[in-house]
Amino acid sequence: xxxxxxxxxxxxxxxxxxxxxxxxxxxxxxxxxxxxxxxxxxxxxxxxxx
Amino acid sequence: xxxxxxxxxxxxxxxxxxxxxxxxxxxxxxxxxxxxxxxxxxxxxxxxxxxxxxxxxxxxxxxxxxxxxxxxxxxxxxxxxxxxxxxxxxxxxxxxxxxxxxxxxxxxxxxxxxxxxxxxxxxxxxxxxxx
Numbered sequence: 001x002x003x004x005x006x007x008x009x010x011x012x013x014x015x016x017x018x019x020x021x022x023x024x025x026x027x028x029x030x031x032x033x034x035x036x037x038x039x040x041x042x043x044x045x046x047x048x049x050x
Numbered sequence: 051x052x053x054x055x056x057x058x059x060x061x062x063x064x065x066x067x068x069x070x071x072x073x074x075x076x077x078x079x080x081x082x083x084x085x086x087x088x089x090x091x092x093x094x095x096x097x098x099x100x101x102x103x104x105x106x107x108x109x110x111x112x113x114x115x116x117x118x119x120x121x122x123x124x125x126x127x128x129x130x131x132x133x134x135x136x137x138x139x140x141x142x143x144x145x146x147x148x149x150x151x152x153x154x155x156x157x158x159x160x161x162x163x164x165x166x167x168x169x170x171x172x173x174x175x176x177x178x179x180x181x
Contacts, residue, residue: 001068001107009104016129020166024076025158026141026173030115033055033180036063 053180060120060177061110067122067175068107071143071152074127075101076168078136084149087142091134099138100130100168103146108172117179124175129167138162141170 073088077097081087089096106125113119124143138160143153153175162168 006106009106010125012104013102013106013128016131016167018129018167018169019131020163021129021169022160022162022166023169023171024138024141024160026170027156027158028173029153029155029175031063031175031177033060033177036177 055118055180057110057112057118057120060118063177064110064120064122064175067143067152068109070145070150071105071107072146073101073103073142073144074105074124074170075099075142075144076130076138076157076162076170077140077142078138080140081142081151081154084144084151087144087151087154088146088149091136097140099134099136099162100132102127102130102170105143113176113178114174115176115178119176119179121174121176124170124173126172127170129169132162132164132166132168135164136162138168141173 075087075098079097081097086097090098107122109122110120113121141155141157144151
Protein backbone atom coordinates (compact mmCIF):
# COMPACT_ATOMS: atom_id res chain seq x y z
CA UNK A 1 0.00 0.00 0.00
CA UNK A 2 1.18 3.48 -0.83
CA UNK A 3 2.56 4.98 2.44
CA UNK A 4 0.74 8.28 1.85
CA UNK A 5 -2.57 6.47 1.36
CA UNK A 6 -1.95 4.46 4.52
CA UNK A 7 -1.26 7.67 6.44
CA UNK A 8 -4.47 9.21 5.10
CA UNK A 9 -6.51 6.18 6.15
CA UNK A 10 -4.94 6.14 9.62
CA UNK A 11 -5.77 9.84 10.06
CA UNK A 12 -9.37 9.20 9.02
CA UNK A 13 -9.66 6.31 11.50
CA UNK A 14 -8.40 8.52 14.31
CA UNK A 15 -11.23 11.02 13.78
CA UNK A 16 -14.07 8.55 14.43
CA UNK A 17 -16.04 8.75 17.65
CA UNK A 18 -17.30 5.65 19.49
CA UNK A 19 -20.98 5.21 20.34
CA UNK A 20 -21.89 2.19 22.50
CA UNK A 21 -18.95 0.60 20.73
CA UNK A 22 -18.89 -3.20 20.32
CA UNK A 23 -15.48 -4.84 19.92
CA UNK A 24 -15.50 -7.90 17.66
CA UNK A 25 -13.48 -11.04 18.27
CA UNK A 26 -12.10 -11.86 14.82
CA UNK A 27 -10.66 -15.27 14.01
CA UNK A 28 -7.25 -15.33 12.38
CA UNK A 29 -7.37 -16.44 8.76
CA UNK A 30 -4.91 -19.21 7.89
CA UNK A 31 -4.47 -20.17 4.25
CA UNK A 32 -2.83 -23.44 3.24
CA UNK A 33 -0.48 -22.82 0.34
CA UNK A 34 -2.00 -25.92 -1.34
CA UNK A 35 -5.30 -24.01 -1.55
CA UNK A 36 -3.60 -21.27 -3.54
CA UNK A 37 -2.01 -23.76 -5.93
CA UNK A 38 -5.35 -25.57 -6.33
CA UNK A 39 -7.03 -22.21 -7.06
CA UNK A 40 -4.43 -21.30 -9.69
CA UNK A 41 -4.91 -24.75 -11.28
CA UNK A 42 -8.68 -24.21 -11.46
CA UNK A 43 -8.27 -20.76 -13.01
CA UNK A 44 -5.83 -22.12 -15.62
CA UNK A 45 -8.24 -24.92 -16.49
CA UNK A 46 -11.10 -22.40 -16.77
CA UNK A 47 -8.99 -20.26 -19.07
CA UNK A 48 -7.98 -23.25 -21.20
CA UNK A 49 -11.63 -24.27 -21.57
CA UNK A 50 -12.58 -20.75 -22.61
CA UNK B 51 10.43 -35.59 0.12
CA UNK B 52 10.22 -32.09 1.51
CA UNK B 53 8.18 -29.28 0.03
CA UNK B 54 9.10 -25.63 0.10
CA UNK B 55 7.85 -22.26 -1.01
CA UNK B 56 9.90 -19.09 -1.10
CA UNK B 57 8.68 -16.34 1.20
CA UNK B 58 8.54 -14.00 -1.80
CA UNK B 59 5.79 -16.16 -3.34
CA UNK B 60 3.63 -15.96 -0.24
CA UNK B 61 4.42 -12.28 0.29
CA UNK B 62 3.15 -11.55 -3.22
CA UNK B 63 -0.27 -12.92 -2.28
CA UNK B 64 -0.37 -10.96 0.96
CA UNK B 65 0.89 -7.83 -0.77
CA UNK B 66 -1.92 -8.18 -3.31
CA UNK B 67 -4.41 -7.99 -0.46
CA UNK B 68 -2.64 -4.99 1.06
CA UNK B 69 -2.49 -3.12 -2.23
CA UNK B 70 -6.05 -3.81 -3.29
CA UNK B 71 -8.32 -4.03 -0.24
CA UNK B 72 -10.07 -0.70 0.23
CA UNK B 73 -13.20 -1.85 2.05
CA UNK B 74 -13.58 -3.86 5.24
CA UNK B 75 -17.06 -4.86 6.32
CA UNK B 76 -18.84 -6.71 9.09
CA UNK B 77 -21.52 -9.04 7.74
CA UNK B 78 -24.43 -11.09 8.99
CA UNK B 79 -23.87 -14.50 7.40
CA UNK B 80 -21.11 -15.51 5.02
CA UNK B 81 -20.65 -13.12 2.11
CA UNK B 82 -19.84 -14.97 -1.11
CA UNK B 83 -20.09 -12.02 -3.48
CA UNK B 84 -18.96 -8.40 -3.49
CA UNK B 85 -22.58 -7.30 -3.27
CA UNK B 86 -23.16 -9.43 -0.15
CA UNK B 87 -20.16 -7.82 1.53
CA UNK B 88 -20.82 -4.21 0.57
CA UNK B 89 -24.60 -3.77 0.31
CA UNK B 90 -26.41 -3.07 3.53
CA UNK B 91 -28.57 -5.85 4.98
CA UNK B 92 -32.12 -5.32 3.72
CA UNK B 93 -30.95 -3.91 0.39
CA UNK B 94 -31.05 -6.53 -2.39
CA UNK B 95 -28.82 -9.42 -1.28
CA UNK B 96 -26.74 -7.29 1.08
CA UNK B 97 -25.36 -8.81 4.27
CA UNK B 98 -23.27 -5.83 5.40
CA UNK B 99 -23.94 -4.35 8.83
CA UNK B 100 -21.00 -1.92 8.94
CA UNK B 101 -18.24 -0.96 6.54
CA UNK B 102 -15.11 1.16 6.50
CA UNK B 103 -13.09 2.42 3.54
CA UNK B 104 -9.87 2.76 5.53
CA UNK B 105 -8.38 -0.75 5.95
CA UNK B 106 -4.63 -0.67 6.58
CA UNK B 107 -2.11 -3.47 7.01
CA UNK B 108 1.22 -4.15 8.68
CA UNK B 109 3.42 -6.74 7.04
CA UNK B 110 4.11 -9.10 5.43
CA UNK B 111 6.19 -10.71 8.16
CA UNK B 112 7.17 -14.23 9.28
CA UNK B 113 4.10 -16.31 10.19
CA UNK B 114 3.44 -17.94 13.54
CA UNK B 115 3.50 -21.38 11.95
CA UNK B 116 7.26 -21.40 11.39
CA UNK B 117 9.00 -22.55 8.23
CA UNK B 118 8.34 -20.23 5.33
CA UNK B 119 4.89 -19.22 6.62
CA UNK B 120 4.09 -15.54 6.23
CA UNK B 121 1.43 -13.29 7.66
CA UNK B 122 0.12 -9.77 7.42
CA UNK B 123 -1.73 -7.96 10.17
CA UNK B 124 -4.96 -6.23 9.29
CA UNK B 125 -4.74 -3.14 11.49
CA UNK B 126 -7.49 -2.33 13.97
CA UNK B 127 -10.48 -0.62 12.43
CA UNK B 128 -11.99 1.46 15.22
CA UNK B 129 -15.54 2.71 15.73
CA UNK B 130 -17.20 2.02 12.38
CA UNK B 131 -20.79 3.25 12.28
CA UNK B 132 -23.33 0.41 12.17
CA UNK B 133 -25.62 0.81 9.12
CA UNK B 134 -28.10 -1.95 9.99
CA UNK B 135 -28.94 -3.91 13.12
CA UNK B 136 -28.07 -7.59 13.06
CA UNK B 137 -25.72 -10.30 14.18
CA UNK B 138 -22.20 -9.79 12.87
CA UNK B 139 -20.35 -13.06 12.34
CA UNK B 140 -18.11 -12.48 9.31
CA UNK B 141 -15.53 -9.89 8.30
CA UNK B 142 -14.77 -9.26 4.62
CA UNK B 143 -12.10 -7.39 2.67
CA UNK B 144 -13.06 -6.06 -0.77
CA UNK B 145 -11.73 -4.05 -3.68
CA UNK B 146 -14.23 -1.41 -4.70
CA UNK B 147 -12.99 -0.38 -8.16
CA UNK B 148 -13.37 -3.77 -9.79
CA UNK B 149 -15.90 -4.94 -7.17
CA UNK B 150 -14.02 -8.02 -5.97
CA UNK B 151 -14.56 -9.91 -2.74
CA UNK B 152 -10.97 -10.58 -1.69
CA UNK B 153 -11.05 -12.29 1.69
CA UNK B 154 -13.55 -13.46 4.28
CA UNK B 155 -13.03 -14.62 7.84
CA UNK B 156 -15.28 -15.34 10.79
CA UNK B 157 -15.77 -13.59 14.10
CA UNK B 158 -17.59 -14.49 17.27
CA UNK B 159 -21.24 -13.57 16.73
CA UNK B 160 -22.05 -10.14 18.14
CA UNK B 161 -25.36 -8.30 18.04
CA UNK B 162 -24.91 -4.86 16.47
CA UNK B 163 -27.36 -1.97 16.66
CA UNK B 164 -28.03 0.60 13.95
CA UNK B 165 -26.36 3.92 14.77
CA UNK B 166 -23.89 2.50 17.28
CA UNK B 167 -20.28 1.75 16.41
CA UNK B 168 -18.26 -1.43 16.07
CA UNK B 169 -14.52 -1.93 16.34
CA UNK B 170 -12.61 -4.62 14.46
CA UNK B 171 -9.42 -5.28 16.43
CA UNK B 172 -6.21 -6.13 14.61
CA UNK B 173 -6.16 -9.67 13.16
CA UNK B 174 -3.79 -11.71 11.05
CA UNK B 175 -3.98 -13.39 7.67
CA UNK B 176 -1.38 -16.13 7.46
CA UNK B 177 -0.29 -18.42 4.64
CA UNK B 178 1.16 -21.60 6.07
CA UNK B 179 4.37 -23.31 5.08
CA UNK B 180 3.81 -26.12 2.53
CA UNK B 181 3.03 -29.51 4.07
